[in-house]
Amino acid sequence: MSLLTVASVAPLTPRMTRVTFDGPGLDELETWPDQQLKLLFPRPGGSAHVSDSSDAGTWYQAYLAIPEPERPWMRSFTVRSLADGVLTVDFVLHGDTGPASRWAATAQAGDVIGRFGPSRDYARPLGTADLLVFAGDETALPAIASLLELLPGSQRRLAFVEVADPVEEQDVPGVRWVHRSAGEDLVSVVTAAGVPSSAWVWLGGEASAVRALRRHFVGLGVSKRDIEFSGYWRRALTQDDAPTADDLAEARERLAALSE
Numbered sequence: 001m002s003l004l005t006v007a008s009v010a011p012l013t014p015r016m017t018r019v020t021f022d023g024p025g026l027d028e029l030e031t032w033p034d035q036q037l038k039l040l041f042p043r044p045g046g047s048a049h050v051s052d053s054s055d056a057g058t059w060y061q062a063y064l065a066i067p068e069p070e071r072p073w074m075r076s077f078t079v080r081s082l083a084d085g086v087l088t089v090d091f092v093l094h095g096d097t098g099p100a101s102r103w104a105a106t107a108q109a110g111d112v113i114g115r116f117g118p119s120r121d122y123a124r125p126l127g128t129a130d131l132l133v134f135a136g137d138e139t140a141l142p143a144i145a146s147l148l149e150l151l152p153g154s155q156r157r158l159a160f161v162e163v164a165d166p167v168e169e170q171d172v173p174g175v176r177w178v179h180r181s182a183g184e185d186l187v188s189v190v191t192a193a194g195v196p197s198s199a200w201v202w203l204g205g206e207a208s209a210v211r212a213l214r215r216h217f218v219g220l221g222v223s224k225r226d227i228e229f230s231g232y233w234r235r236a237l238t239q240d241d242a243p244t245a246d247d248l249a250e251a252r253e254r255l256a257a258l259s260e
C-alpha cells in the first residue's frame, strides 16, 4: 500500500474530473491494458494509511483490522494513464452520496489518499478476434478510452459509451455515444447493433446493464470465454455493501468462464 499526493485537478466535463497524482513507487510500475487499482479515501480527520505490506492477502487483513470508524473507504478505479511517475485517474462526479465522488468533487493539489495496486493479478488481456466490441457507461470510459488507444489502426472495433448528455462526450475517436438525456440507454443501443458471434466483447459499468448485455451476447452465440465483463457499480448500493445474489452469480460466471 502506498500514498498518493494530488498534483493537479482539472474538470474534463461537468460530471468527470481528471486528477493526477505523484507518489512513491509510481515510476517503477509496469503498465498493461485496462489497469485497475484500489484507492483509499480517509474518513474525516483520519488517515489513508494502512500498512506497508505489498502482499495482497496480508495487506487486506491489515485493512480489515482497522476499526470501522477509522478505516479509509476503499473504491476501485482505472489507471487512465501512468507515465514518468505520474498517475492519472478520471473520476465520475455522481453526487455527494459516495466518498470517492465526494472526495473528487473537492480534491486539491496536496491532498493525500492511498492506493493498492495496480496488480498484475487483475490484468485482463485483450481478445484477438477480428472485431472487438467495447460497451460501458462513463465509469468505464477511462478503461475503454485507454484500451482503444492501444489498438492498432487496422483492428476492427465498435465502442459504445453511455453518458448523461452530449456535454459529457470526450475526445475519444470512434465512440458511439449513448445519451440518457435523449432517452437512450446502453443496453437498447448495443443490443440493436449487428455484432457477429465471432466478436470479442468487453463490458463494464452499472451491474444490471452489464449482466443484461452479457446475456445478450451469450444468446447471440459469442463464446463466454470471449466476453470480459465487470459490474463497476450497483444502483442504490455502495461498494461496501454485501454482494447481492446477482453479484454472487456474476462472480461464479466469471470463474466458470476462466476455467472454460
Ligand SMILES: Cc1cc2nc3c(=O)[nH]c(=O)nc-3n(C[C@H](O)[C@H](O)[C@H](O)COP(=O)(O)OP(=O)(O)OC[C@H]3O[C@@H](n4cnc5c(N)ncnc54)[C@H](O)[C@@H]3O)c2cc1C
Pocket (backbone or CB within 6 Å): 036, 075, 076, 077, 078, 079, 089, 090, 091, 092, 093, 094, 097, 098, 099, 100, 101, 102, 138, 139, 140, 142, 143, 230, 231, 232, 233, 234, 235, 236, 237, 238, 239, 240
Ligand atoms: C474495476 C473498476 C474500475 C473502475 N474505474 C472507474 C474509473 O476509472 N472512474 C470512475 O469514476 N469510476 C470507476 N469505477 C466505478 C467506481 O468504483 C464506483 O462508481 C464507486 O461506487 C464509486 O464510489 P463512491 O464512493 O463514489 O460511491 P459508493 O459509496 O460506492 O456509492 C454511493 C451511492 O452512489 C451510487 N453510485 C456509485 N457510482 C455511481 C455512478 N457512476 N453513477 C451514479 N450513481 C453511482 C451507488 O449506487 C450508491 O447509491 C470502477 C469500478 C471498478 C470495479
